Amino acid sequence: MRRSLLILLVSLWAGAARAAVPARLPADSWATVQGRKQGTVTALWNALDPFLFREAGTGRLRGVEYEVMESFAAYVRRRYGVRLRVEWREVPVFDELLPYVAHSRQAGVFGWGSFSITDARERQVRFTPPYMPDLNVLVTHERVPTAGSAAELLRALRGDGVAYTMQATTMADDVRALLPASGPETPTRFTADDFDILERIAGDERVFGYVPLSVYVVGLQKGLAIKRHPALTRPRRGCAGIYPPGSDWQPVVDEYFGSAEFGRVSQQLLQKYLGTYMSALVAAPAQGSRPADDRELLRLEKEIVSQRFVDAALQHQQSRTYLNGFILVGLLVLVLAGALLGRAVLVGRFNRQLQARNAVIGEQNEAIGRMNRQLEQKVLQGQMNPHFIFNSLNAIQYFVSLDEKRQALHYIAAFARFMRQLLANAANPTTAVADEIRLLEQYLALEQQRFAHKFTFSVEALAPGPELLAARLPSLLLHPFVENALYHGVLNRPDAGGHIRVRFEHTGTELRVAVEDNGAGRQTAAAQQTRQRSAHLTPFAQLAQERLALLNEDTATSIRVQTVDLADEAGGQGTRVEFACPATA
The missing domain is CATH 3.40.190.10 (Periplasmic binding protein-like II)
Structure with missing residues (x-):
């Protein structure tokens, strides 16, 4: 077994x-x-x-x-x-x-x-x-x-x-x-x-x-x-x-x-x-x-052990030699360091004074730069405000010329409310979403009176709540794009079926806004502008781009703008402008 x-x-x-x-x-x-x-x-x-x-x-x-x-x-x-x-x-x-x-x-x-x-x-x-x-x-x-x-x-x-x-x-x-x-x-x-x-x-x-x-x-x-x-x-x-x-x-x-x-x-x-x-x-x-011969074997063993001891002694002696050399080099370094220390202290003191002055100059330059950018933004805002005022005065003149006093008085009252809201928003660098919605509704209602039966509009907040309505965005940032959707979009349609939709959304980290129209589209608007060579069409494209560039210089997270060409099943054209900016309260 x-x-x-x-x-x-x-x-x-x-x-x-x-x-x-x-x-x-x-x-x-x-x-x-x-x-x-x-x-x-x-x-x-x-x-x-x-x-x-x-x-x-x-x-x-x-x-x-x-x-x-x-x-x-x-x-x-x-x-x-x-x-x-x-x-x-x-x-x-x-x-x-x-x-x-x-x-x-x-x-x-x-x-x-x-x-x-x-x-x-x-x-x-x-x-x-x-x-x-x-x-x-x-x-x-x-x-x-x-x-x-x-x-x-x-x-x-x-x-x-x-x-x-x-x-x-x-x-x-x-x-x-x-x-x-x-x-x-x-x-x-x-x-x-x-x-x-x-x-x-x-x-x-x-x-x-x-x-x-x-x-x-x-x-x-x-x-x-x-x-x-x-x-x-x-x-x-x-x-x-x-x-x-x-x-x-x-x-x-x-x-x-x-x-x-x-x-x-x-x-x-x-x-x-x-x-x-x-x-x-x-x-x-x-x-x-x-x-x-075991004695020869033992002798060779002893030689190996002895050689090991000799190697250890040589290594120890070599270590002592290195140590003495390090000490000598250390003393020389100390003497040289002592000779250079006084000069280094003076140079360091001068450098610190120079750095402090440079820091003050740098802070002043940054402050001046911020003031310049703020001034440039106010100038750009000031360039945009008169355009709408002139258009509104033309509308009032139009109603008066038609002897429609009641409609003219109604338009003047709405225009006054809008101007108060516009001036209140323009006085601050940022505006709450709730105030921006109110301003855009007033503006589009005024324009709807001027161009009766030409378009409809909606300004809405997706999932409205305190967080969304209290979020802030740069004042008058959306106004030129909404006006552009009106004048170059829906007013260029051959029919009266134009619609402008503005929606606000809060994602937690970003505030997103979309300005959408079902107008003639960018290519048709560009062709018409070329034929007409009109000087009084909305001049906000370049101003808006300059203002966005200035705003992005002062924010850690830039404001992103994207334009999308739309097309419906019936062959109609349209444009959507999408904004994404930091959600600040």
Whole structure:
């Protein structure tokens, strides 16, 4: 039963590993490459500095195993005259890499992840010849006394040690081999990264674990507070790449890795990525169960630690030199600042006085500008008022000439009321909507008496309420446009069906007004004006534009005016002028 369950778990694990990588990869066999004189192999990799990693800044792949694989491809190209390309694909989880390669049926799949050669793994995959010796060393915090056995180690940890390792690795095997002697109560924790193990060890005196010797050396150079225990070292046959059992690449692989060229390449790569001290330390173990000369190994370790102390001392001395330089520069800056301070105070005082005077002049200029604009608006209003008065006097003269005294008296009374309202509105820069509605109704009623039966009108407030009726707009802003709708719009119609509609609407942030007529339209009115060349038609177009330009200079939100040409189903013409201005109370 247990054996069946174990087989099922292994199958599920292998299936999950295969799912992490595409089922088909560009991985040609050696026979295909020879036949076509070109081909591609895929290198699956798991990150571990300095063996395989992405370069900071560029993201390019670097490392010992990367260059070993690329040097193998270059050897095949030179030796056999084929074009061979290596495609690299990352496998983020280490323990998924070996099962995928083991079950792959593609000959050109290789795996790289600093694999240790073991008997169990050799039953699943093929290994390249090793590119470097391999030792797993037991590492603890540097303050833990050196132990000669597992029992001594546990006593040094006071019986509460915690082992950290990675699943499906030789390091996990070494921890399991160590724990029966140290007691079953020692807990084991798993992590996904060798350097994570070292960082946990450096931060806690109770933690221990196995890591590859090369990784330990890198951690030592990085300054981590760690140490190895020589008596508990676990030797291996070496680190190598892997490929499927049925692959036909084995003869070419063995040929290159057994060549003198590869011997030189591997030594150069170890020195390039591990440095002189570390490469010597990693390459020191022989084929036996212990390093050939542990005293030499210890000497190299001490040199690394000593070099670290020397580097720290040099950095400290360099920091002191920089600090002294900064102090000297600071004193010079203070002396220079003291010399310039008096001059800066005088210049600053003069600048402040000049800025104050400029500010006063600017305020005066703005006040003068506002007064000029107000005066210009009053002049424009004054130019508009006489025109209507003259037209009204002409109407009174017309009624008197027809001896229609009653109609003339009625018109004069209405005209007097309108003039009082007009003068009251013109005396203020703004007018309430309620007063503007009253003024426009009086004006259009007077004009309706002059041009009897020619047009009708309506002045309405949409959803009238206190907010709309109390809103204010510039005085006499609408009057020229209403008069324009009358004289150039509805009075130019051939019939008496003209209608002028003025509506007010409050949107919450804006006051919107529309002046609409069903007159002859702008094109017909322009043509008639050109033919008649009349000097007494409404002269408000230019005046209105000038006044709007002045009003917009004094408001944060401009008054927008839009003219729309209308056309009804019967072919009639018309015009609508739309206003939008800030809603002020």
